[in-house]
Amino acid sequence: MSRLPKPPEGSWTEHYPELGTAPVSYEDSISPEFYELEREAIFRRAWLNVGRVEQLPRKGSYFTKEVRVARTSVVVVRDGGGGVRAFFNVCRHRGNKLVWDEFPGEETSGFCRQFTCKYHGWRYGLDGALNFVQQEGEFFDLDKEDFGLVPVHCEVWAGFIFVNLAREPEQSLHDFLGPMVTALDGYPFDKMTERFYYRAEVGANWKLYMDAFQEFYHAPVLHAKQTPAKFSTAAQQSGFEAPHYQLDGPHRLVSTSGIVAWELASDMRKPMEDITRSGLFGPWDGPELGEMPPGLNPAGCDPWGLDSFQLWPNFVILIWSGGWYLTYQYWPTSYNTHTFEGNLYFVPARNARERVAHEMAAVTFKEYGLQDGNTLEATQMSLESRAVTHFPLNDQEILCRHLHKVAADWVEDYKKNHTEV
Missing domain, CATH: 3.90.380.10 (Naphthalene 1,2-dioxygenase Alpha Subunit; Chain A, domain 1)
Structure with a gap:
């Protein structure tokens, strides 16, 4: 060298x-x-590292990241195709935090086949799609395709998982690095x-x-x-x-x-x-x-x-x-x-x-x-x-x-x- x-x-x-x-x-x-x-x-413009791919060892593995400086929570998941996705950790029904355990301010991780809201039971697939609504007939012209989880821009470099909270990142992760x-x-x-x-x-x-x-x-x-x-x-x-x-x-x-x-x-x-x-x-x-x-x-x-x-x-x-x-x-x-x-x-x-x-x-x-x-x-x-x-x-x-x-x-x-x- x-x-x-x-x-x-x-x-x-x-x-x-x-x-x-x-x-x-x-x-x-x-x-x-x-x-x-x-x-x-x-913190709403830069690419932020939130973890590594080893934290998502199989399809359905997930973890949450509390980004308090940006007043938000993100759920990162290994989807059905083996890819890594991220979503804002918010149920589309009444805004309840979607993924949490006993204390909503604490981070959590685990495995699931779908995400279910603790409040009214709405269910979302690993791709963020809204799959089930309790008493769906009670709603007015509800199209489930319009109410999937809100995606967060997510890219992986060298096994490190990054998210960008902007509506449209100013650069790709590779260019940013x-x-x-x-x-x-x-x-x-x-x-x-x-x-x-x-x-x-x-x-x-x-x-x-x-x-x-x-x-x-x-x-x-x-x-x-x-x-x-x-x-x-x-x-x-x-x-x-x-x-x-x-x-x-x-x-x-x-x-x-x-x-x-x-x-x-x-x-x-x-x-x-x-x-x-x-x-x-x-x-x-x-x-x-x-x-x-x-x-x-x-x-x-x-x-x-x-x-x-x-x-x-x-x-x-x-x-x-x-x-x-x-x-x-x-x-x-x-x-x-x-x-x-x-x-x-x-x-x-x-x-x-x-x-x-x-x-x-x-x-x-x-x-x-x-x-x-x-x-x-x-x-x-x-x-x-x-x-x-x-x-x-x-x-x-x-x-x-x-x-x-x-x-x-x-x-x-x-x-x-x-x-x-």
Whole structure:
């Protein structure tokens, strides 16, 4: 794999002059008015990842996704022909939520041959067609063909299921993702079906948490207590700078060099890492996955560590050199709260040792996520004081600068196109 020459110091941001280098305002993260604009300008226009095809293993499999920022719920289903469809989760009779269990605000999943409304028993096929109406003769000129479920635009890329809530998407999913993301075509996502999932309600704006995982400048300081003292000291002394940052439309990428965990001195590893042969960098004994797609490790690092693809608006795919990957999602619930979801994916364990190694990696990442979340709630509180309104970002924080600019650009574009004449 060819190496990319590292640009001169401080030049990453300068490669994208439209970003500028001035201090950045975080008003977009503390303004209720800006959040209300984001609902329509961003989350009803962009393609949103809602899951993976493995969640729909057979015909009739379904799951729901609550997209509270867009004030809607979506049901995603494997139809009778084996395709993936999505519908607004609304019965066409009186507007009751169609698919839910005991609590209508909670997500659910399962298998069915048709969807039946809990309120009056209207039934819909897996293709969304209205199949049955209780006491149909009581209605006035009712044509069932006119009252099927309302479809949501749904497309699949590399096994990831995306929906677009707009009446007509501005781009196809492939065009929206662009060449930097679709250069991952061929990565064996489909082989990594062992999943660990966690979620948290975070008292901070969704963009602030995205910022936390798109720069590593904080890692040697914030996460120092997660590693042995000798390793933490060495990390803080050396600092961190990734060898490659890249922007493509609204999406971002940071690629890093790696550490061979088992080659570290024993006093720079935790005893539990030696026992489980796993930790922050994932299982030490990764699977053989064959040739990787051209979109990975663009800097040609040896050893390579990870690539973090930040897909606009709220989805992250983080691929590790050890043969596993994770995803992050940030679902806004208000201007200063959001739901964070994390998924870790592995090739299914073949024995108890491999399973324990996977669990060790999952627990480690959860602890790091808790540290980030705790800090971000403190950030939110301080920003809302407005005692300081602009903040300097260094060259390693180029992705943070880009995220906030894209949010502002989408909101401005929406306002321009929806101004009453």
